[in-house]
Amino acid sequence: MANLISLERVSLVFGTSHVLDDVSLGVLTGDRIGVVGVNGGGKSTLLRVMAGLQEADSGRITKQGGADGIRIGMLSQEDALDPEWTIREAVLGDLPEHVWAGDPRIRDVLTGLLGGIGAENVGGLDSRVGPKSGGERRRLALARLLVSDPELLLLDEPTNHLDVEGVAWLADHLATKRPRPGNATVAITHDRWFLDAYATLTWEVESGKVSAFEGGYAAYVLAKAERDRMAGVIADRRSNLMRKELAWLRRGAPARTSKPKFRIDAANALIADEPDPRNSVELASFASRRLGKDVLDLEDVTVSVGEPPHERRLLDHVTWRLAPGERIGIVGVNGAGKSTLLRALTGEIPLAGGRRKIGKTVAIAHLTQEVRELERFEQWRVIEAIEDVKQWTTLGDKEISASQLATRLGFPGGRQQSRVGDLSGGERRRLQLTRLLLTEPNVLILDEPTNDLDIETLTSLEDVLDGWAGTLVVVSHDRYLLERVADKQLALLGDGKVRELPGGVEEYLRLRAADIASQTARIASASASTSAPTSSGGAGGSGGAVASTTTASPAEVREARKVMARVEKQLSRLQDREERLHGDMAEKATDPAALADLNAKLQAVVTEREELELEWLEAAEVVG
Template sequence: MANLISLERVSLVFGTSSVLDDVSLGVLTGDRIGVVGVNGGGKSTLLRVMAGLQEADSGRITKQGGDDGIRIGMLAQDDALDPDWTIREAVLGDLPEHVWAGDPRIRDVLTGLLGGIAAENVGGLDSLVGPKSGGERRRLALARLLVSDPELLLLDEPTNHLDVEGVAWLADHLATKRPRPGNATVAITHDRWFLDAYATNTWEVEGGAVSAFEGGYAAYVLAKAERDRLAGVVADRRSNLMRKELAWLRRGAPARTSKPKFRIDAANALIADEPAPRNSVELASFASRRLGKDVLDLEDVSVSVGEPPHERRLLDHVTWRLAPGERIGIVGVNGAGKSTLLRALTGDVALDGGRRKIGKTVAIAHLTQEVRELERFEQWRVIEAIEDVKQWTMLGDKEISAGQLATRLGFPGGRQQSRVGDLSGGERRRLQLTRLLLTEPNVLILDEPTNDLDIETLTSLEDVLDGWAGTLVVVSHDRYLLERVADKQLALLGDGKVRELPGGVEEYLRLRAAHATSAPSAKGAAASSAATPSGSSGGTTGAPDGTPAREVVNPAQLREARKAMARIEKQLSRLADREERLHGDMAEKATDPAALADLSAKLQAVVAEREELELEWLEAAELVG
């Protein structure tokens, strides 16, 4: 593998802050690198230095073939497209139609990123860039770069403005369609699922240094925790969160085949004394005491936008009963009505029909996608804006101060004295969350809470939510967050219905793929069978015409599926013990090639058997729901 670009002892200082401090690294052909770190830590600066857009104070940058060698393309966060361009000009440039239409890679980019933007009903490829929204322009800029296909592709937050489906497409495209001899990709992202699906290596930018780790996010978490353990680091707040994150990654359903396969012995050693991240039963009972039996009910609710003949129904006779202590994650296509559904829950949108019912003791906190509510605090210090709500609060069974909560959400002592007007977008989002939590709600509704948050802050937020007792509803395109904090996922597919997802986000992606490829008649049948969830009983309610929410599984099938799951879990446990023993034997026989080869063959057989059992478990789990 050739070295496309290398940095040797590169340093860069902004004011009194050392953004890059004697950094040496390289990008090899075939590399897919994810870049992580706190906001303002120097990630974007690193990419600009690699792209030649920012001159370093010292050090040397070498590109394959010199200045006229490899092509480098960068997607920055402030890409500007000419508003007078058509989509065709912006994305395809002067490529003849027979060239791009005959290239499957380019067609994949157009379909994956521009399906809705370049639809014929909105002008197709000849529509102008100017009227497009910020998110659409971002997609156009990304598509332009992917079509040009430079040898070194640098992406700064490419998942911004992409929904769950778009993120899955991008990860697959970068991992399977783009890799060719001579190519490499470096991407800054806070999307942890994307990191796992895309990255072969992870760089962490922290304190002016860049540390390299093999693998995606999950492997990075393991390596960080292992590095701390071997170095004898005292377990402070940050390392505790890292261990907790690792514990969550290793626990859960045995058939979570989307999780990377860790070295089981090392992972088990790291989390041996780590408590479960969340006790669902305990939280549910505590929430019930605070909330009572009734929380929020939507009964036969309809909401429309626009005027005839362009009126569009976002919610169509939706019935949803939100139960005490439920933790719900919501996914859906852009414009399907996710935010509208949340506003229907909070009573902030007028209903065309149906009714909203709220329990007497319910206290709702709603995090919207806007941060304008902080405008009146522009001249206040951060700690003053927090204490304006409350100086003390309960988190779990402990009383903590406003300052302690602020510290847990990324405002250490010195930063608490900063003016609100000087905060970055991510810090404003954290301040919003802190103020919301201090109101001590028992129903928390979050609309895209991960916007502008870095991975460290996301981990802190998830830690707080783990210890928070109440009913939680989260809308997000961050599938990692949804799987991490929610116990159940729902989907809005654009047909006005709310559908339960027993198979989680993977089921949503399958439904979207089936919807995209099905015939019109099949689409109509699928739409008529979309169901609305009933939170209190754990079941589903049918559509108003009596159509069932999903295929009914008879009791005998359920019993057999549960027996199969129990049997497989025992077999998986035994296999895990065998795998651990084999790892230990391999460590002892490291100097004996013949014994090592025999043990390696046995280990491969165990791994193959485990993966087959995991798939069998997953099939049974989908029947049980």
């Protein structure tokens, strides 16, 4: 494996802070690296230095092939798209249509990232970038990079603005579609499921240093525990959150602990006496005493947006009853009505039909995706904004101060004296959550609580939620969080219904894949019918028009249309086979021999699909 880029003793100082301190590292071809660390720790700066966008104070940076060698592409947090561009110009540049339409990798990017923006038709591709939302523009920027396919791909929080399905697609694309000789990817991420599914190596940026760990998140956690054991400091860290995280990983899917290649016996010994992360029975009992029998019920509820004839039902005659102590995770496609469902629960929006019933002792706290409620505290110190709510609270069976709760949620003593106006986005989110918990609700409703939070803070948040007694409803694209804090998952698929997911997020992804396959088949069927000969064909009507614009005879055109129809059916069957193979590969992730056999079958399917697509394009040229 060749070295695409290397940093030798690189240092960078901002003010008095060593953002990078004598850092030496390299990226090899085939590497898929995840970068983790606290907010403000230097992760984005590291990528900017690698991309040549930030000059280091000292050290040497060497790229394969010199200054004119490998191509480096970076997805930054800033929006760099020209608002006057069309989607076609922003994503595909000047690529001819027959080039990108015939490239399965590019089509996969368009489908995976732009399905909701307009990649499915020419009119959508010709719409302007300017009116798009911030999330849509970010997905456009990511699609642009993936289409260009540079040798070294640097991604700064690529999962932002992606739903659960989008995160799963991106992990699969980077792990199976992009890798080839000469390529590597480095991605900053706080999404732990994505890190496990994508990364072959994890870099931790901390105090100006970069430490490398083999594997994804599970391997990273276990390796850190092993390092602590070797350093002889385990006895002093028995209460550290790392042990609870290890306990969770050990009790999770077997693949999590089978991935690391280093010895894990010592790490397992650390958690032998660690209790379950959450005692559901005990919490439910406590919640029942606080809440009574009735919590929140939605009975035959309908919620609509827009006016006729463009009215759209987000919730269509939904009946849902929340029980005391229930812990629910909600997933769904963007725009399906997840936030609307939460606002219907809290009574913040009017109902077009049905009724909402609430228990007499219910106290609701709702964490929205907005942080504007903190604007009035801009000049306050953090601890003042927290104590404005309450100075003491009860967490689990212990009484703790507001300052102690703030410390657990990422505001150590010194940071509690900072002005609210000086906080980063992630810190504002933490402050918002801290104030919310201090109100001592017995029904906690969280809308995307992981936005802008780093992994360390996420772990602290999950620890707090583990000890919190009450009814919990969480909407999140963070698959790891959903599995960790929720006992049951629900899905909104865009049809106005709320569906239970006994199989969790995996079942949701299967349902979405089936739905997309069904839509694709309908589009293919409509395309075949519209391209078929009209009336008697041949000599008159549109048949004459076709003959006048091509050199093919009417008989050749009819034969070409038959070829197109046949190929479309074969492509539909191949798509089903490919989806089954991807599912089998996910199930056999820990069996190298089985994976090799499945990968060979997958490559055969890809080759056959490319040949069929070429045959379709040739027939389409005859039809005109």
